[in-house]
Amino acid sequence: MPSPDNPVFPSIPSQHDVLHPPSALKQVEGFIREHPVASIFTILGVGCAVGIVLKELLTPPPPPPKNKALRLLEDIQARLTELTEPAYHKASHLAEDSMETLKRSLHSLGQTKAGAPLKRWF
The missing domain is CATH 1.20.5 (Single alpha-helices involved in coiled-coils or other helix-helix interfaces)
Structure with missing residues (x-):
């Protein structure tokens, strides 16, 4: 049962x-x-x-690939600027010094008899 x-x-x-x-x-x-x-x-x-x-x-959505690529390029540009800045300043100083030397040389040459024909061209 x-x-x-x-x-x-x-x-x-x-x-x-x-x-x-x-x-x-x-x-x-x-x-x-x-x-x-x-x-x-x-x-x-x-x-x-x-x-x-x-x-x-x-969680925020990830940035679009275009923004990521732009940030990467900006970072590369900034690092290249940091690397090349000293060389750029050195080259610009050398160019300025060369221009001053060339001006003085031309001025000195113009003061001589051989430089008289050159004065007409410059």
Whole structure:
């Protein structure tokens, strides 16, 4: 003969349960007590899903490739400027000195008899 604890018979709610239905919190607590492993995996799954959604919402989108390429080119230009600036200044000083020397030489040449024909051209 089957007993009342046998799963073949559905449990019959008591008069107290019929008059005072259990709250949602008590139902959840009862489910957790009956299925602890499933409850843990469910909580872990929901936590992971919420974490992934929050990460996607809070991380800024990556810059477009065009902006990245522009920043890379600007960085290369700045580094090349840093490398070539001393050589540029040295070359400009040498060019200025050469121009001054050439002007003085032409002026000195113009003062001589051989330089008279050259004065007409300059």
